[in-house]
Amino acid sequence: GIEAVNEPWYYTPIDELKEFYWNVYQLVQSKAPHWISLFHDSFRLDIDTWGTFLMNCDNFAFDSHLYLAWQDPTPISTYLFYTCDRAFYLKQVERLHIPVVIGEWSLATDNCALWLNGLNNNVYGYPKKKCEMIKCPDPYMGFDQPGAPPDSSKGMQDPFGTSGVSTPLYGMCPRDSEFEDDDKATKDLSFAQLEVYESTHGQFFWNFKTEFEPKWSFLEAVKKGWIPKTWNNEVLSSLNTCNGINKIGSSETIVKINHTSSVFIYTLISLLTISIILLLLKYYYQNKIYKYKSIQSIDHSTVSNNEIFQIMKSYQNIDSHESGIELSI
Numbered sequence: 001g002i003e004a005v006n007e008p009w010y011y012t013p014i015d016e017l018k019e020f021y022w023n024v025y026q027l028v029q030s031k032a033p034h035w036i037s038l039f040h041d042s043f044r045l046d047i048d049t050w051g052t053f054l055m056n057c058d059n060f061a062f063d064s065h066l067y068l069a070w071q072d073p074t075p076i077s078t079y080l081f082y083t084c085d086r087a088f089y090l091k092q093v094e095r096l097h098i099p100v101v102i103g104e105w106s107l108a109t110d111n112c113a114l115w116l117n118g119l120n121n122n123v124y125g126y127p128k129k130k131c132e133m134i135k136c137p138d139p140y141m142g143f144d145q146p147g148a149p150p151d152s153s154k155g156m157q158d159p160f161g162t163s164g165v166s167t168p169l170y171g172m173c174p175r176d177s178e179f180e181d182d183d184k185a186t187k188d189l190s191f192a193q194l195e196v197y198e199s200t201h202g203q204f205f206w207n208f209k210t211e212f213e214p215k216w217s218f219l220e221a222v223k224k225g226w227i228p229k230t231w232n233n234e235v236l237s238s239l240n241t242c243n244g245i246n247k248i249g250s251s252e253t254i255v256k257i258n259h260t261s262s263v264f265i266y267t268l269i270s271l272l273t274i275s276i277i278l279l280l281l282k283y284y285y286q287n288k289i290y291k292y293k294s295i296q297s298i299d300h301s302t303v304s305n306n307e308i309f310q311i312m313k314s315y316q317n318i319d320s321h322e323s324g325i326e327l328s329i
Contacts, residue, residue, distance in 0.1 A: 001036030002028060003063060003103075008042045017042060018053055025060060038063045038101065046089070051096055061099035061201055068189075069108040069116070073129045076185040079109055080192050084242035087196040094199065102203040105193055107186050107215040107226060112176045114166055114213070121161020131174035137211045176215045183224065186215065190226040192241040 004024040008017055021039045028037045037060045041050065045064045054060055066086065068079055093100055112131035117123050139148035150157075152171030160167070166174065179185035197203040205218045205227070214220035221227040228235055 001038050001061070002032075003038035003040065005040065007040055007065065010043045012042055014042070014044070014049060021053075025054065025057070029059065033059065035059070036061055038103075040065070040103070045093060045100070047093060047096060050093070050098060061101050062093075063101050063103040065104035065206075066102055066193075066197075067104070067106060067108070069106065069111055069113075070123070070126075071109070073110065076179050076189065079189055080241070083189065083192045083196060087199060087242060090196065091199050094201075100200045102197045102200055104204060104206040105197065106206050107190055107193075107221060108176050108213075109189075109215075110177055111166075112174050113210075113216055114168070114173050114175065116166065117163075118161050118166075120156075120159060120165065120167045122164030122166040124163040126164055127166075127174075129177045132177050133169070133172040133174055134212060136168050136171055136173040140211065173212065175213050183226075186224075187226050188241060190221065194227070195241055 004021055024039075025037045028035055039060065040063045043065070044050075045062065050062065068082065071079075071082070090100060110129045110131070111117065111122060111126040112129065115121075117126070136149045139145045141148075150168035150171050150173070155169055156165065156167050194203075205221070207216060208218050210217040210220070214224060214226075218227065222229055
């Protein structure tokens with residue numbers, strides 16, 4: 001398959017993006033009909049956005065990148081809740097015959113990985129957790145590489161990005177922070193994601209190998225036992241992280257997913273919004289009636305018709321016929 005564009009901006013006008021995707025789809029189908037056209041969801045994988053797009057078409061799929069690294073720091077139980085809750089929406093989209101591929105996911109829960117968001121740069125306000133600092137690794141391309149490894153006698157060295165800092169410091173490099181029981185927590189998080197993403201048309205861990213960041217390295221994750229080496233129906237049937245106690249290893253994390261609570265919250269918000277609108281309407285019409293009564297209570301013997309008309313205009317910007325109040329004395 002071929003993907004039209006990687007990770008289009010979330011605020012890209014959706015109609016323009018759909019038009020671009022449609023043109024790409026037609027082009028690929030005309031030139032290489034045996035290829036699958038992949039479209040990134042622009043971080044908006046929901047039925048309202050894509051439910052009717054490419055309806056009755058085939059040879060396409062949506063690419064969704066589901067990370068936890070850009071969320072606010074929370075306990076591992078909350079990360080597991082977020083992960084398991086995704087199953088509901090993924091299955092909902094798949095039921096509409098919209099194939100989904102999880103094109104990128106990892107085990108990271110922060111932005112600590114060196115240069116994750118660019119050379120000596122980071123997203124504004126990140127990282128939101130204290131990063132672990134370790135000795136920067138030796139250069140894998142040889143010691144003749146300029147500036148490698150980083151000089152342990154020097155602090156931050158430019159050039160820097162404009163949003164934040166992610167850089168070696170006195171020969172030390174940042175990497176993901178750890179949970180209290182990091183092996184268990186990371187394994188639970190891995191198995192939860194594997195279980196949830198199995199309901200889609202495919203998944204890709206990002207990425208295959210890193211120098212010193214195991215939560216972004218497939219090889220290291222397998223080596224540490226976070227990702228199982230064997231992947232078959234027996235392993236799949238034992239993945240029960242999102243429905244109760246994880247049966248693999250020593251994990252005993254219980255994750256309770258209650259979609260009824262989500263529906264309740266949305267319903268409550270809707271009712272509160274309607275209540276506020278009704279209160280505003282009530283205030284508006286009560287104020288309007290008060291103004292009309294104020295006009296009717298004017299002593300006509302001391303105020304001219306023209307003065308009454310000017311008062312009415314100042315209240316409602318309406319003429320005497322619209323007001324429904326006679327100006328005769």
